[in-house]
Amino acid sequence: DIQMTQSPSSLSASVGDRVTITCRASQSIGSYLNWYQQKPGKAPNLLIYAASTLQSGVPSRFSGSGSGTDFTLTISSLQPEDFATYYCQQSYSTPRTFGQGTKVEIK
Amino acid sequence: QVQLQESGPGLVKPSGTLSLTCAVSGGSISSSNWWNWVRQPPGKGLEWIGEIDHSGTTNYNPSLKSRVTISVDKSKNQFSLKVNSVTAADTAVYYCARDGGTGWYWGQGTLVTVSS
Numbered sequence: 182d183i184q185m186t187q188s189p190s191s192l193s194a195s196v197g198d199r200v201t202i203t204c205r206a207s208q209s210i211g212s213y214l215n216w217y218q219q220k221p222g223k224a225p226n227l228l229i230y231a232a233s234t235l236q237s238g239v240p241s242r243f244s245g246s247g248s249g250t251d252f253t254l255t256i257s258s259l260q261p262e263d264f265a266t267y268y269c270q271q272s273y274s275t276p277r278t279f280g281q282g283t284k285v286e287i288k
Numbered sequence: 289q290v291q292l293q294e295s296g297p298g299l300v301k302p303s304g305t306l307s308l309t310c311a312v313s314g315g316s317i318s319s320s321n322w323w324n325w326v327r328q329p330p331g332k333g334l335e336w337i338g339e340i341d342h343s344g345t346t347n348y349n350p351s352l353k354s355r356v357t358i359s360v361d362k363s364k365n366q367f368s369l370k371v372n373s374v375t376a377a378d379t380a381v382y383y384c385a386r387d388g389g390t391g392w393y394w395g396q397g398t399l400v401t402v403s404s
Contacts, residue, residue, distance in 0.1 A: 182350075215391045223396075224383055225334070230391035268334060272387065275347040277324070277336040 183207050183271050187280035193288040200256040202283045204269035209249045213273035216245055216254045219282075220265045228267075229254065259285070290315035292384050292395035300378075300402050306371040310384030310395060317365045318342040322387040325358060325369045327380040328397075335380075339387065340367055374402045 184207035194200050204214065212232040217225035227236045229245035232252055242257045256263055264287055269280040296308035310323070317323065325337040338348035340358045348356055352371070360367045371378060381397040 217392075224394040225392075227391040227393065234390070236391060270334075270392070272392075275339070276349045276351075277339070279334040279336070282333050 182276055183210060183274060183278055185269055185271055185278050185280040187267075187269055187283050189283060190281065191284040191286060193286050194259050195288045196259055196261060198259045198288075200259050200263075200285060202254045202267055202269075202285075204247075204252040204254070204280050206250045206252075206271055206273075210271045210273035212248050213271055214245075214247070214252050215270045215272060216243075217268045217270065218263075218265045219268065225268060256285075290386055290393065292386060292393070294382060294384050294395045294398040296398060296400070298399060298401060300374055300400060301404055302375055302402055304374055304402075306369070306374050306378060306382075306400055306402070308369045308382055308384075308398065308400070309366050310368070311364075311366045312386075313365070317360060317367060318362055320388075323358075323360065323367045324385040324387055324392065326383045326385055326394075327378075328383070329377075329380045337369065337371075337382075376402050378402050 186205045214232045216229040219225045228239050233245045244255050246253050266282045266284045268282050291313045293311045300306045322339045324339045338358050340346045355372045357370045379402045381399050383397045385392045385394045
């Protein structure tokens with residue numbers, strides 16, 4: 182199985198801050214990496230697919246980068262509606278696996 | 289726009305069988321997608337259960353494989369999940385999701401509690 186490790190597990194930030202979340206795969210997955218945002222009581226919502234492609238309708242302050250084993254999700258200027266939990270997911274092979282999540286909280 | 293909706297009992301007794309259905313609307317289940325089940329225990333992360341394509345080809349998480357069956361019903365445009373011999377550890381929100389090759393699109397989820 183491919184293990185996905187996110188860091189940090191949680192962070193506190195202020196509105197307007199630049200936030201970076203990293204995701205590391207236990208083996209190379211090319212660009213088969215997706216990022217999701219999840220708010221309490223809601224299903225995950227797709228932000229980024231193929232490591233760096235912004236899903237239609239997602240604000241441009243979100244961006245993704247990386248390939249192989251190391252990936253990054255960046256929020257350029259944190260907005261109040263961005264406080265949520267973020268998950269990475271590999272779609273390179275089965276079993277599909279997710280990172281443990283990064284909770285972004287208000288400072 | 290394809291939409292997914294989970295349905296099934298919200299309460300299952302220990303040692304029983306959990307059965308859920310995911311209805312697909314706005315598109316055909318026979319399209320080139322993989323149809324997935326994922327679960328999330330309260331306050332925890334996401335765990336992939338398995339997937340099926342329109343032909344019935346399945347892949348399962350090895351950690352659950354012995355207890356899980358995923359099937360597709362093209363006539364009803366839906367797919368289903370069965371988990372046997374459930375325990376309290378199977379209590380979770382269960383999601384169905386479509387993998388079209390450009391990220392996953394999820395149903396709203398349904399909470400299943402295992403309790404007597």
